[in-house]
């Protein structure tokens with residue numbers, strides 16, 4: 001398996017050894033960001049930011065609203081090039097946004113395989129939809145999907161591309177609490193199976209600690225804090241270690257522990 | 264206090280009965296299921312009863328002499344002359360010729376309008392070259408161009424078709440252009456993250472996104488095509504509905520004039536029905552309000 005890396009549009013192929021588990025284990029990085037600065041007018045939203053993500057690593061990104069999480073994600077997705085600095089990301093990457101952003105004029109399965117080379121492959125779409133548990137909705141218009149179904153379709157559309165990096169911008173924010181727990185479990189499972197690196201932007205500290213190998217806290221345009229989560233999976237919210245990490249992160253986010261729950 | 268009035272346009276939140284003092288003393292509303300609300304009269308009967316009533320009043324006015332035949336022939340006379348014109352084949356021939364004029368004008372004008380809109384919508388250079396002149400020209404009333412068209416194209420079929428083409432090109436241009444420019448930018452971004460090429464983006468995102476507006480443009484264009492047809496057929500027509508009408512005017516045949524008006528209306532309705540069908544087929548994906 002070769003994970004190619006795009007560096008300021010120059011594509012560099014790197015060899016990626018595969019370990020016994022079959023997971024890509026690169027000596028290289030999946031994401032490498034150095035000295036990234038992004039201004040909107042006078043305002044510096046990202047200030048000389050550095051970030052590394054290893055292949056197959058699950059990283060969660062927390063931060064106050066408006067601190068620049070989506071801005072960073074958009075740059076990694078190559079949707080915004082008005083920046084200064086070095087950015088390297090895998091060529092094969094996929095994005096799921098807070099809104100599912102399905103093409104309303106294409107039915108579910110055609111949405112999933114949109115942009116893949118060759119003729120639209122229904123079987124391939126069905127396999128991907130099966131993975132997220134909604135293959136029975138394959139022939140519907142997006143307008144009839146529920147919020148959770150649409151979000152899962154969006155996830156299937158991202159995963160069918162077999163990305164080396166999956167960028168998720170608050171994909172569960174609009175879901176109800178119950179659907180959200182299911183969706184979190186699903187993302188955990190899919191990550192285990194696909195072994196891609198994930199950068200998950202979220203407001204939910206619990207979600208971050210449940211899923212991620214590493215949780216980053218963004219503040220004043222840089223990564224202000226990082227927390228490695230060594231706990232075994234599946235993780236238990238009631239675990240005292242969990243509560244401690246959660247409390248620390250809330251402190252870093254400027255929410256005083258015990259006084260407010262999470263945001 | 265919240266107002267409990269029914270919204271006459273959206274037809275939502277209407278109150279079937281308000282009980283000012285329920286058992287608890289609160290104003291209560293009884294909500295009845297939609298199926299019960301519609302009542303026993305089918306929808307199409309209700310829709311037809313208006314026009315039928317109108318024709319009835321017209322008939323009564325004619326028969327009683329309130330509306331003399333020289334001013335406006337009664338429905339009975341109109342129907343019998345329609346039957347006569349149909350029997351001689353004059354009506355069908357005139358209809359066919361008029362319809363052909365409208366459709367060829369629409370085809371030419373539509374091709375021009377849509378092509379210009381796609382070029383202006385997709386390319387910055389196209390926009391700079393095309394949009395400003397189009398926005399300027401669209402303010403010129405088409406009918407004002409008739410004298411020029413006659414000088415350029417004479418008095419045959421060409422100026423009639425040209426007038427229709429001119430009239431239809433603009434609404435299609437404006438709507439298709441606006442449609443392309445207003446495609447949801449978040450979907451375009453999504454398309455980029457899916458790795459769509461420029462061509463694939465146009466085909467799978469931009470053009471389908473512009474389709475609802477394009478069909479609105481088509482509706483407008485058809486309305487204008489009909490208007491332009493009526494005006495165009497005043498230019499020394501030797502065939503077509505306009506010609507029938509001009510002849511009838513010479514002989515004060517108000518019944519034939521009404522038949523011609525009815526034919527214009529029916530052709531208009533038929534074409535409108537066509538567009539509706541197109542919308543049903545091509546816009547089935549749209550979560551649109553359908554008016555219940």
Ligand SMILES: Nc1ncnc2c1ncn2[C@@H]1O[C@H](COP(=O)(O)OP(=O)(O)OP(=O)(O)O)[C@@H](O)[C@H]1O
Nearest residue numbers: 040041045063064065066067068069070071072203
């Ligand atoms: N296109 C833009 N033009 C001007 N300012 C922008 C633009 N996009 C983002 N910003 C500003 O940059 C800052 C960071 O925005 P960003 O969307 O990255 O925040 P965020 O961390 O994702 O917030 P949230 O958690 O609420 O989604 C905000 O203050 C926002 O107003």
Ligand SMILES: [Mg+2]
Nearest residue numbers: 069070071169
């Ligand atoms: Mg954001």
